[in-house]
Amino acid sequence: MIAAILGAAVGLVxxxxxxxxxxxxxxxxxAGLGWTLPEAAPVALLAVCAATTFGTVAAWDVTHVRxxxxxxxxxxxxxxxxxxxxxxxxWPLPLLTSLFTAVLVLVALRMIVQARRxxxxxxxxxASVAGDELPAGGPLVRLNERGRIRWTxxxxxxxxxxxxxxxxLAGLLGVGGGFVIVPALRAASELSIHSVVATSLMAxxxxxxxxxxxxxxxxxxxxxxxxxPFVAGALGGxxxxxxxxxxxxxxxxxxxxxxxxxxxxxxxxxxxxxxx
Numbered sequence: 001m002i003a004a005i006l007g008a009a010v011g012l013v014x015x016x017x018x019x020x021x022x023x024x025x026x027x028x029x030x031a032g033l034g035w036t037l038p039e040a041a042p043v044a045l046l047a048v049c050a051a052t053t054f055g056t057v058a059a060w061d062v063t064h065v066r067x068x069x070x071x072x073x074x075x076x077x078x079x080x081x082x083x084x085x086x087x088x089x090x091w092p093l094p095l096l097t098s099l100f101t102a103v104l105v106l107v108a109l110r111m112i113v114q115a116r117r118x119x120x121x122x123x124x125x126x127a128s129v130a131g132d133e134l135p136a137g138g139p140l141v142r143l144n145e146r147g148r149i150r151w152t153x154x155x156x157x158x159x160x161x162x163x164x165x166x167x168x169l170a171g172l173l174g175v176g177g178g179f180v181i182v183p184a185l186r187a188a189s190e191l192s193i194h195s196v197v198a199t200s201l202m203a204x205x206x207x208x209x210x211x212x213x214x215x216x217x218x219x220x221x222x223x224x225x226x227x228x229p230f231v232a233g234a235l236g237g238x239x240x241x242x243x244x245x246x247x248x249x250x251x252x253x254x255x256x257x258x259x260x261x262x263x264x265x266x267x268x269x270x271x272x273x274x275x276x
Contacts, residue, residue, distance in 0.1 A: 001229070002032055002033065003032075003033065003226040003227075003229040003230040003233070004229035004230065004232060004233035005032075005233060006028045006029060006032045006033070006230060006233065007047055007229065007230035007231060007232065007233025007234040007235075007236075007237065008233035008234065008236055008237035008240075009024075009028060009233075009237060010022065010024060010025045010028060010044075010047060010048075010051070010230075010233075010234050010237060011047075011051050011233060011234035011235060011236060011237025011238035011239075011240070011241060012237035012238070012240055012241040012244075013237075013241065013257065013260075014048070014051050014052070014055065014234070014237070014238050014241060015051075015055075015237060015238045015239065015240060015241015015242040015243075015244070015245060016241040016244060016245050016253060016257075022044070022048040022051075022052070022175060022176035022178060022204065022208075023103070023104065023107060023175050023176070023178075023179060023261065024260065024261065024264060025040075025043075025044035025047060025048060025174070025175075025234075026040045026041055026044045026100065026173065026174045026175065027100075027104070027264040027267065027268055028264075029043060029044055029230070030268070030271075031264075031267060033223075033226060035223075036093060037088075037093065037096050037097055037100060037173070037174070038088055038089070038093070038096070038220075039223070040174060041088065041173060041174020041215075042174065042211070042212055042215040042216075042220055042222055043222060043223060043226065043227045043230060044174045044175075045170060045174050045176070045208040045211050045212050045215075046208070046212050046222070046227055046230075046231055047227075047230050047231045047233075047234040048176040048204065048205075048208045048234070049204075049205050049208035049209045049212060050231045050234060050235055051234045051235060051237075051238040052176065052201045052202075052204045052205040052208065053205040054235060054238055054239075055201045055205075055238060055242075056198070056201045056202040056205055058242065060198070064147075064194075064195055064198070065195075065198045065199055065201075065202050066149060066191065066195055066198075066199040067199075067202060068149065068151075069141075069149060069159050069185075069199050069203070070199050070200075070202035070203040070206060071206070072156070072159045072160050072163060073159055073160070073162055073163025073166065073181070073203040073206070073207065074163060074203060074206035074207055074210060075160065075163065076159075076160040076161065076162070076163030076164035076166075076167060077163045077164065077166060077167025077168075077170065077206070077207040077210050077211070078167070078210055079164060079167070080164045080165070080167040080168040080171070081167040081168065081170055081171040081207070081210050081211045081214050082171060082214045082217075082218070083168055083171065084167065084168040084169065084170060084171025084172035084173075084211070085171040085172070085211070085214050085215055085218055085220070086171075086218070087168075087171070087172050088171060088172050088173070089218070094272050096172070096173070097268055097271070097272045098269075098272055099172070099173065100173050100175075100268060101265045101268045101269050101272070103169075103173065103175070103179075104261045104262070104264055104265035104268070105261075105262065105265045107179045107258075107261060108258040108259075108261035108262045108265070109258070110179070110183070111254045111255070111257060111258040111261075112254070112255060112258045114254065115251040115252075115254040115255050115258075116251070139188075139190070140154045140155060140158045140188040140189065141154075141155045141158055141159065141185070141188055141189030141190065141191065142155070142189075142190050143190045143191070149189075149191075158188050158189075159185075162180065162181055162184045162185065162188075163203065163207065165177075165180055165184075166180045166181055166203070166204075166207050167207050167210065167211065170207050170208060170210075170211040171211050171214060171215075174211075176204040176207070176208050177203075177204060177207060178200050178201075178204050181196075181199075181200040181203055181204065182196055182197060182200050185199065185200065
C-alpha cells in the first residue's frame with residue numbers, strides 16, 4: 001500500500017510537471033520504504049519508464065514527437081548507462097547521496113529562476129503540452145523547410161551527447177533525466193518547446209528502460225513486491241496529473257515543485273549526516 005501511494009505521488013508530479021518530475025521518485029522511496037539510493041534507483045527508473053511511456057503515447061496526438069532524436073539519445077545512453085551503474089556500485093554510498101542532493105538543489109534553483117524569467121514556458125513544461133508555440137532556441141540542431149531535423153554532424157553529436165549524459169545519470173542516480181534533456185534541447189535546437197517536451201518524454205522512457213535492463217544484467221535485485229504497486233501507482237498518478245495540469249498556473253507549479261525538491265534535498269543531507 002505504501003509503495004502504491006508513493007508511486008501515485010511520483011506519477012502525479014510527472015503528470016503535472018512533465019519531464020523532470022521523476023527526480024522525486026528516489027527520495028520518496030528512500031524516505032517511505034527505508035531503502036538506500038542503489039536499492040531505490042532501479043525501481044524509480046522502472047516506474048518512470050512506465051509513466052513516461054504513457055505520457056509519450058498521450059503527447060503523440062498533441063504535438064510531434066521527434067522519435068529519431070529520442071532514439072539517438074537512447075543509443076547514447078546504451079553506452080553510458082552501464083558506466084553509471086558500475087560507478088553506483090563502486091562509489092561510497094555517502095558520496096552518491098551527496099551527489100543526488102546536489103542535483104536536487106541545482107534543479108530546484110533552475111526551476112525557480114525559469115519560473116520568474118520565462119513564465120510562459122513554465123506553463124508548457126508538463127506532460128500536457130497543448131498551448132501556443134514559443135520561439136525556438138539555438139543553432140546546433142536546425143530544421144529544414146518541412147520542419148524536420150537536419151541530421152548534420154553537429155546535430156548528431158549534440159543529440160547523442162545529451163543522451164549519453166542522461167544515460168550516465170540514470171545509471172548512477174536513478175533519475176529519468178528530463179532536467180537535462182529539456183534545457184539542453186531547448187538551448188541547442190530550433191525545436192519548439194512542445195516538441196522538446198514531447199520528445200524528452202519518449203527519450204526518458206527509452207533511457208530509463210535501458211538503465212533498468214542494464215541493472216538487471218549486472219545482477220541488481222529489484223524488490224518486485226514493492227516495485228509493481230509503485231509502478232501501478234505512478235501510472236494512476238500520471239493520468240490524474242495530466243487532467244489537473246491545465247488548471248494550475250505554470251510558474252506557481254514550478255515554484256511549488258522546486259520547494260518540494262529543496263525539502264527532499266534537506267532530508268537527504270540530514271540523513272547522510274546521520275541526524276536521523
